[in-house]
Amino acid sequence: MAHMRARLARNVFGVLAALALLAVPAAVLAGPETLVYSWTSNVGELNPHLYSPNQMFAQAMVYDPLVRYGEGGAIKPALAEKWEISPDGKTYTFTLRQGVTFSDGTPCDAAAVKKNFDAILANAQKHKWLELVAQIEAAEAPDPRTFRLVLKNPYYPTLQELCLARPLRILAPSAFPDSGNTADGIKKPVGTGPWKLVETKKGEYDLFERNESYWGKKPAIQKILVKVITDPNTRAVAFETGEIDLIYNAGGHGTGQVSLETFAAMQKDGKAKTLVSGPQATRNLAINSDRGPTRDLAVRQAILHAANKAAMVKGIFLDIEKPAETLFSPTTPYCDLGLPPYAFDLDKARTLLDQAGWKPVPGGEFREKDGQELAVDLCFEGNDPMQKAVAETLQGDLRKAGIRLNLIGEEPDSFLARQKSGEFGMIFGDTWGAPYDPHSMVSSMRAPSHADYQAQVGLPMKAALDEKIAAVLVTVDEAKRREMYRDILTTLHEQAVYLPLTYTVGIVAHRDNLDGVHYGAIQSEIPFEDMVKK
Amino acid sequence: MIRFIATRLALLVPILLAVSVVVFVMLRMGQGDPAMAYLRLSNIPPTDEALAVAREALGLNRPYVTQYLDWLGKALRGDFGISYVTKRPVLGELLYYLPATLYLAGVSLFFTLAGSLPLGIVAALKKDRLPDHVTRLFAYVGVSMPSFWLGFLLVYVFSVTLGWLPPMGRGGPAHVLMPAVSLALMSLCINIRLIRTSMLENMDHRFVLYARARGLSERTVVGGHVLRNSLIPVVTAVGMHLGELLGGAVVVESVFAWPGVGRFAVSAIFNRDYPVLQCFLLMMTAIFVTVNLAVDIVYAVIDPRIRIGAGEAG
Numbered sequence: 001m002a003h004m005r006a007r008l009a010r011n012v013f014g015v016l017a018a019l020a021l022l023a024v025p026a027a028v029l030a031g032p033e034t035l036v037y038s039w040t041s042n043v044g045e046l047n048p049h050l051y052s053p054n055q056m057f058a059q060a061m062v063y064d065p066l067v068r069y070g071e072g073g074a075i076k077p078a079l080a081e082k083w084e085i086s087p088d089g090k091t092y093t094f095t096l097r098q099g100v101t102f103s104d105g106t107p108c109d110a111a112a113v114k115k116n117f118d119a120i121l122a123n124a125q126k127h128k129w130l131e132l133v134a135q136i137e138a139a140e141a142p143d144p145r146t147f148r149l150v151l152k153n154p155y156y157p158t159l160q161e162l163c164l165a166r167p168l169r170i171l172a173p174s175a176f177p178d179s180g181n182t183a184d185g186i187k188k189p190v191g192t193g194p195w196k197l198v199e200t201k202k203g204e205y206d207l208f209e210r211n212e213s214y215w216g217k218k219p220a221i222q223k224i225l226v227k228v229i230t231d232p233n234t235r236a237v238a239f240e241t242g243e244i245d246l247i248y249n250a251g252g253h254g255t256g257q258v259s260l261e262t263f264a265a266m267q268k269d270g271k272a273k274t275l276v277s278g279p280q281a282t283r284n285l286a287i288n289s290d291r292g293p294t295r296d297l298a299v300r301q302a303i304l305h306a307a308n309k310a311a312m313v314k315g316i317f318l319d320i321e322k323p324a325e326t327l328f329s330p331t332t333p334y335c336d337l338g339l340p341p342y343a344f345d346l347d348k349a350r351t352l353l354d355q356a357g358w359k360p361v362p363g364g365e366f367r368e369k370d371g372q373e374l375a376v377d378l379c380f381e382g383n384d385p386m387q388k389a390v391a392e393t394l395q396g397d398l399r400k401a402g403i404r405l406n407l408i409g410e411e412p413d414s415f416l417a418r419q420k421s422g423e424f425g426m427i428f429g430d431t432w433g434a435p436y437d438p439h440s441m442v443s444s445m446r447a448p449s450h451a452d453y454q455a456q457v458g459l460p461m462k463a464a465l466d467e468k469i470a471a472v473l474v475t476v477d478e479a480k481r482r483e484m485y486r487d488i489l490t491t492l493h494e495q496a497v498y499l500p501l502t503y504t505v506g507i508v509a510h511r512d513n514l515d516g517v518h519y520g521a522i523q524s525e526i527p528f529e530d531m532v533k534k
Numbered sequence: 535m536i537r538f539i540a541t542r543l544a545l546l547v548p549i550l551l552a553v554s555v556v557v558f559v560m561l562r563m564g565q566g567d568p569a570m571a572y573l574r575l576s577n578i579p580p581t582d583e584a585l586a587v588a589r590e591a592l593g594l595n596r597p598y599v600t601q602y603l604d605w606l607g608k609a610l611r612g613d614f615g616i617s618y619v620t621k622r623p624v625l626g627e628l629l630y631y632l633p634a635t636l637y638l639a640g641v642s643l644f645f646t647l648a649g650s651l652p653l654g655i656v657a658a659l660k661k662d663r664l665p666d667h668v669t670r671l672f673a674y675v676g677v678s679m680p681s682f683w684l685g686f687l688l689v690y691v692f693s694v695t696l697g698w699l700p701p702m703g704r705g706g707p708a709h710v711l712m713p714a715v716s717l718a719l720m721s722l723c724i725n726i727r728l729i730r731t732s733m734l735e736n737m738d739h740r741f742v743l744y745a746r747a748r749g750l751s752e753r754t755v756v757g758g759h760v761l762r763n764s765l766i767p768v769v770t771a772v773g774m775h776l777g778e779l780l781g782g783a784v785v786v787e788s789v790f791a792w793p794g795v796g797r798f799a800v801s802a803i804f805n806r807d808y809p810v811l812q813c814f815l816l817m818m819t820a821i822f823v824t825v826n827l828a829v830d831i832v833y834a835v836i837d838p839r840i841r842i843g844a845g846e847a848g
């Protein structure tokens with residue numbers, strides 16, 4: 001037995017020694033000049049004109065737009081120093097910032113910008129979701145500092161859509177593939193932005209370095225290390241043990257960096273600094289005006305009055321997200337309209353239903369009208385705990401008013417299929433957030449494949465509504481545009497086709513060693529350049 | 535012997551072919567649409583137009599038979615397609631992540647054997663006494679503990695509370711300890727019970743009685759006769775354990791942000807990345823079949839009573 005033990009010990013030692021040799025030394029040691037962040041995947045090859053697997057926050061780090069979206073929707077100069085819009089709203093003339101170079105030293109002039117727009121237009125098929133791409137008639141570069149966009153219609157959200165993290169950002173012509181078509185891939189990620197991608201280790205990390213030739217305010221931090229962490233709990237532990245410095249919800253794939261519960265716990269224990277952004281988008285339930293009892297306006301209004309949002313916000317959203325009273329938060333451009341909220345008022349809900357002929361049945365829990373039960377299907381993603389919790393709470397709330405809510409939880413793709421087909425009584429959705437709100441969301445209300453269209457199609461004024469939406473997108477007159485938005489949004493509010501739940505927020509947690517952390521104006525842009533590591 | 539190995543290897547071809555059909559059909563029978571998943575990852579609203587564009591780009595608008603034959607034709611030439619998500623060749627991606635998983639599974643297998651042998655032997659020798667009870671209780675708890683839960687417990691104790699070990703990622707030997715232990719525990723506990731039972735069975739055999747009668751020392755009897763004979767089922771179990779370890783790696787790798795093929799496969803499942811899943815499952819099948827073949831060969835080597843090929847000749 002003794003020699004067996006000795007042999008075992010020898011073997012153990014041998015294997016451990018072998019392991020030590022095999023082990024890879026930690027490739028990147030994060031020093032004080034490095035900020036460590038994490039994401040659910042690698043950032044991709046960083047092609048500014050393509051989608052997945054390219055990650056938006058990283059595309060925004062490396063590539064600049066012509067103009068940038070600022071707080072409250074103000075459009076700020078970026079690669080374009082100033083711009084002019086022709087009186088007919090169809091020609092945008094940009095004066096480019098002088099002396100800007102790409103991170104490889106080549107100049108960023110109007111020809112380079114035109115080359116990018118031409119490449120994007122050549123693949124217009126891939127960008128069909130983005131209205132601006134369809135509206136561009138031509139991109140011109142009359143001289144090295146002047147870039148001109150000619151549009152087919154006076155599409156007013158042009159500047160807003162130029163701010164997006166993709167696809168309208170500028171790649172160095174030297175990095176274009178030989179075919180000139182960026183859909184074939186790029187040679188290397190070279191932009192004019194504050195950061196450059198210097199190393200990617202698949203499944204482990206991406207490393208960015210400060211772009212020393214950046215035209216704007218130079219970042220204080222030298223390097224950003226983005227570790228690949230798929231699991232939110234693992235991310236929380238990595239933050240707690242100091243493996244990462246920052247947790248920041250940046251939209252897109254990997255939005256949920258940590259759960260609201262984890263974040264609430266961080267807020268409570270006070271070891272990390274936490275901050276919550278202003279309203280981003282609106283979580284809402286679209287109510288179908290073309291199917292079942294919700295065809296009746298009174299039923300839709302009763303649902304809005306019967307929902308106890310305050311309790312929901314406290315119990316499910318832990319008071320981190322705030323209750324929403326209108327489809328768009330009043331901080332959204334054109335949306336500060338002072339519309340009267342549908343207050344939580346069970347008596348009012350009951351009265352509305354009584355008046356509309358939905359009467360309580362003796363001995364029954366739910367109301368009926370002409371023998372039809374007051375039952376509504378609420379569709380949600382079965383494995384989304386937030387949607388499930390909201391659905392269950394709402395089921396309890398509406399029961400008190402005599403409305404039966406059937407909960408239909410399904411896997412994500414079937415859920416999306418219902419949004420498209422309109423097979424729902426109520427269904428979860430989010431507005432698009434800045435810089436898309438309100439124009440892209442409103443625009444999509446005209447597309448039959450959207451839940452918004454399906455929910456509204458039973459409205460008597462739907463055709464007129466769609467005409468107004470088409471018109472508002474091409475108005476040149478600012479005052480008129482404001483009036484048209486008021487008209488559209490007031491109709492939607494009065495017709496009660498949306499039950500707004502909460503305004504989503506971006507959550508940020510960072511360690512004491514970081515200063516200057518704030519939330520960006522659009523979700524996909526993380527302002528790393530304002531952060532300082534002590 | 536060589537004929538046996540050749541036959542078994544040749545059988546791999548129809549097995550892989552059958553698996554490829556089953557996997558292909560099952561993926562497409564399940565709910566979910568890769569084009570929809572792709573749009574979700576890209577933050578593009580899933581309009582009918584956008585879906586049509588994505589389906590065409592991913593080659594999903596063709597009939598299933600065409601899709602399968604096209605895939606098979608390319609796969610025979612070593613081309614398993616392009617990942618819908620990473621846009622890179624699938625085989626290259628999987629081979630890139632495989633070594634990290636094999637390393638983790640290897641260390642876990644070592645922990646499994648190094649832990650279960652002494653514990654199993656002790657439990658058998660001290661049957662129905664305190665060490666046996668303690669070991670059996672440990673094995674019972676260990677088998678019942680889900681690996682991700684154990685992983686989080688270990689992280690809580692050794693990373694968050696004590697600060698001794700890194701909670702995630704790949705790096706030095708310290709990085710592999712917790713993932714390997716989380717992964718190994720279940721196999722380790724199964725093995726303890728297996729060794730114990732096997733030892734106890736062998737101790738009842740006559741050759742043990744005769745050995746004792748010949749006046750051999752207890753060490754020679756246990757070490758040379760009982761243990762050697764008890765190892766045969768353990769060899770079979772190693773084949774199974776390797777399966778458990780590779781399967782378990784899928785969960786453990788996500789918990790510890792370990793850059794292995796399991797975590798890559800989990801993402802592929804979420805994103806309905808068919809080409810990755812098809813290739814991953816074939817790869818796993820090939821590994822299982824090969825390991826089982828190796829186990830059969832090892833059998834013959836350690837136990838002269840088993841003669842491979844004899845059955846086929848007769």
